[in-house]
Amino acid sequence: MRTAPGARAVHPAWIIAAVAFLALVAAAGFRAAPGALMLPLEEEFGWSRGDVSASVTVNLLLYGLTAPFAAALMARFGMRTVIPAALLLVAAGAGLSTLATAPWMLVATWGVLIGLGTGSMALAFAATVADRWFVRSRGLVTGVLTAGGAAGQLVFLPLVASLAATHGWRGATLLIAAAALAVVPLVLLALREHPRDLGTAPFGAPAAWTPPPRAVGNPARTALTALARAARTRTFWALAAGFAICGATTNGLVGTHFIPSAHDHGMPQTTAAGLLALVGVFDIAGTVASGWLTDRVNPRVLLAVYYSGRGVGLAALPFLLSDAVHPPMIVFIVVYGLDWVATVPPTVALCRDAFGAEGPVVFGWVFAAHQVGAAVAAAVAGIVRDGTGEYTLAWFGAAGLCAVAALLSWAIRTRTPEPGPDRVR
Secondary structure: OOOOOOOOOOOHHHHHHHHHHHHHHHHHHHHHHHHHHHHHHHHHHOOOHHHHHHHHHHHHHHHHHOHHHHHHHHHHHOHHHHHHHHHHHHHHHHHHHOOOOOHHHHHHHHHHHHHHHHHOOHHHHHHHHHHHHEOOOHHHHHHHHHHHHHHHHHHHHHHHHHHHHHHOHHHHHHHHHHHHHHHHHHHHHHOOOOHHHHOOOOEOOOOOOOOOOOOOOOHHHHHHHHHHHHOOOHHHHHHHHHHHHHHHHHHHHHHHHHHHHHHHOOOOHHHHHHHHHHHHHHHHHHHHHHHHHHOOOOHHHHHHHHHHHHHHHHHHHHHHOOOOOOHHHHHHHHHHHHHOOOOHHHHHHHHHHHHHHHHHHHHHHHHHHHHHHHHHHHHHHHHHHHHHOOOHHHHHHHHHHHHHHHHHHHHOOOOOOOOOOOOOO
């Protein structure tokens, strides 16, 4: 039975969103780790920048390629099954990585286990929660949940960098494992699958709302079928290419290589880590604001603006790096932070507008492209650094790619969606 309006002071959708936010924060611990732990691993084992980057590359690939199947698994078996299992994989990968004595062991733990675990949550989880529990404010909720990853970076990066400096990289890695384990009981106790499980409707649902049919069938087939249908459209390829560039210019390049690059210019590692954490502060504000705007402004216009601004920042970065923090660098950090994952809410909205009920699964595939781009950028930037002794070519190349992403986004066309309760047409 549907709950009568006003029967609850707080709609349960907001409680579900809060639980999802905390789970995403906990899973984001590893996102803060590679850049902060790259130098300690080099110093202890003598591994090259490329050796350590290989594990990050595998992680980023699996982080993305797991997402569409995870979305289908959540549709078939439920979030309360998939999310705790994902958190346990993250904890196992982080804990076992402390035993690594060769680069391949880091690939197996950081790369495979944590990649599968984080990929089973990530942004497909955020899209699923927003799609199931919200009709009004979907863009805002997607932005808030996406900001969970930024909040995780903000929480963990200074701790990881500090622990690595004082107690070694193993102590910092165990912190990530503990955080992932701590959230598992909360997810099992408080997360619910659908509004119908609580006898209510999604937040902002119209009076005529009826529960959608439960998902049936093979999750892998569901994910692949959605990909086959989406791949016939230009919209999918434009979204996928643009989001691949998004991943290359965030997680792959800046997230992995900003700290080592700043260190190359004489900046202390903890200072560089603090700057990257500051990106996380402004990322939260930028992503939430982007979600609010997505409910009101054409998403493709937002994407074009975001990618253009990012390209300008990357083109300027080689001239800003030095052994100390100057005001222009602070400006870069603020602007880049506001832009970091502001692309997610409009991309989710475009997937929903173009692909309807299959939107979350299709977004999983678009997100897979994001991580392929991130993985390629992480590897290529490491190779550029090993070959030239600096990252300049990587920064300029990424700036050019952002211009391409802006053009692709501007050219996207989708079917005309029904006017939502928030968006101004």
